[in-house]
Amino acid sequence: MPDPTAAPARVAVTEEAAQLLRRLTGDHGPLMFHQSGGCCDGSSPMCFPDGDFLLSDADVHLGDLDVGLERxxxxWMSRAQFAYWSHTHLTIDVVRGRGAGFSVEAPHGVRFLIRSRLFTDDEAALLES
Structure with a gap:
């Protein structure tokens, strides 16, 4: 049973996206996401082999997706983008269609996308504490 006093996760993943991430991990090794909200594919989450996207103090770690692997x-999200999205829960999903050429799923004819919802007042209060 989840702890009702624990802060909610900021990120989640659909089962379809988790299945794809397991397959992509087999091809590329450990992966990471970065959500910049800027160039290339707009606000699509970009998936890279872990470490291929250089992070800095300008990035915020939102959490780790449990996709059923050891790791x-x-x-990650740019701090500037987080200022706008800090009140939302993000779910990474996958849909058919070409996304950005830099993201590892692009050659498979699918693309990751973000589905979002506002945190409830109770969730927001837990995040602030």
Missing amino acids: GVPV
């Missing part, structure tokens, strides 16, 4: 998939 979770870390999700």
Whole structure:
């Protein structure tokens, strides 16, 4: 049973996206996401082999996706983008269609995308504490 006083996760993943991430991990090794909200594919989450995208103090670690592997998939966002999205829960999903050429799923005819919802008042209060 989840702890009702624990802060909610900021990120989640659909089962379809988790299946793809397991397959991509087999091809590329450990993976990571970065959500910049800027160039290339707009606000699509970009998936890279872990470490291929250089992070800095300008990035915020939102959490790790549990995709059923030994290691979770870390999700990062630029601090500037986080200022706008800090009140939302993000779920990484996958849909058919070409995304950005830099993201590892692009050659498979699918692309990752973000589905979002506002945190409830109770969730927001837990995040602030």
